[in-house]
Amino acid sequence: RRRTNANWLAEALEGLPLVLPRQRPGADWHPMFYPVLTPRRDEIEVFLEERGIETRRMLPLVSQPVYRNILNEDDFPYAAKVDRDGLYVGVHGGLTDADLTRIASAFHDFF
Numbered sequence: 001r002r003r004t005n006a007n008w009l010a011e012a013l014e015g016l017p018l019v020l021p022r023q024r025p026g027a028d029w030h031p032m033f034y035p036v037l038t039p040r041r042d043e044i045e046v047f048l049e050e051r052g053i054e055t056r057r058m059l060p061l062v063s064q065p066v067y068r069n070i071l072n073e074d075d076f077p078y079a080a081k082v083d084r085d086g087l088y089v090g091v092h093g094g095l096t097d098a099d100l101t102r103i104a105s106a107f108h109d110f111f
Helices: 001-015 041-051 077-085 097-110
Strands: 033-037 055-057 086-090
Touching: 001 041, 001 097, 033 097, 041 055, 041 077, 041 097, 055 097
Parallel strands: none
Antiparallel strands: 033 086, 055 086
């Protein structure tokens, strides 16, 4: 059901100014969350949360305190972009079609 929900969101969010995940051909995708990237992450995070849609920021890749003295974020520009722009919404199996529609509608309303 999570895969079905993620695939549904992929279609519903297509065309919005978001970077969406793509499933590799032949890969068996079992998402825990649905990740999106947007330079407006902070704004959309507040917008969704105000509408009762739970979000999570992506786990930091290069901005974790332990890495600050070891890594230069400029050497890992895509990881730094994910740190800055990454956001998850849920795709768990308990979401209904109405829940998914509400999530997608909120993204469309925002943009």
